[in-house]
Amino acid sequence: MASNEENKGKCIIGGYEFLTEKDAEKGSLDLSKIKVLETRVKVSKAEDMLTLYEKAIQSRIFKTPLGWRYLTDLREKLLSSGYKEKDLIPIPLEIPMTRQSSLEKLTPEKDRPTQKKVQFRGILSIVLNVVLIIVVILMFVIASTSENDNIINYKRNITNRYSAWDEELKEREKAVREAEKRLGITDSKGYDEGDESY
Structure with a gap:
């Protein structure tokens, strides 16, 4: 037999050991409700007992195993x-009797994804990632081969334009010098040393 010293600090009410003081208070409250019902309600008739039983269940006055x-x-x-069994309302239990993981508590069973849904989502995710990678690669290829200036090919395009302008200017300068020679115009200054007045 357990001594009273061993029971100190434990939450024991009506022969039940509760995990917390709050639960023990609920148990104590259930015991007091039972005492009140036994003193105030005389249940000598079966009909009175049935009324008490149904009212107690419908109003859910008991919250612990003591009341149950x-x-x-x-x-x-x-x-x-x-x-008969079918004439009586079943006693509702408000707590689960099996342990559940935290994840199971968060999502109801009907909302939990099945294994097939999870596999389909995984495959769909992989396919979409591959498609996105292909699209990004195509965008870089198009941007690098485009004639329009963009961040990828601007240096090459500007260098090519400058080279074309330089060639065109050299050809024009050569044509102007030949025309000057034919006309007999001689100037000691070059075109690039031009007049500073303007």
């Missing part, structure tokens, strides 16, 4: 007095 035990005793008395 009282409802179970009432149920047994009702069954022994002639009521």
Whole structure:
């Protein structure tokens, strides 16, 4: 037998050991409700017992195993007095009896993705990533081969334009010098040393 010293610090109410003080307070409250019901309600008739049983379940006045035990005793008395199982409301249990992981608690069972959905989502994700990579590569190819200036090919395009302008200017300068020779015009200054007045 356990001594009172061993029970100190433990939350024991009505023969049940509760995990927390708050749960023990609920158990104590259920015990006081049972005492009030037993003193105020005389359940000598089966009909009175049935009314008490149904009201207690519908109003959900009991929150702990202490209250559920009282409802179970009432149920047994009702069954022994002639009521059938189908005539009685079942006792609702407000807590799960099996452990659940935190993830299972967050999503209801009907909303949980099945294995096929998860596989389909994984395959779809991979296919979309491959398509996006191909599109990005095509964009770089188009940008690098384009005639328009962009961040990828601007240096090459500007260098090519400058080279073309330089060639064109050299050809024009050569043509002007030949024309000057034919006309007999001689100037010691070059075109690039031009007049500073303007």
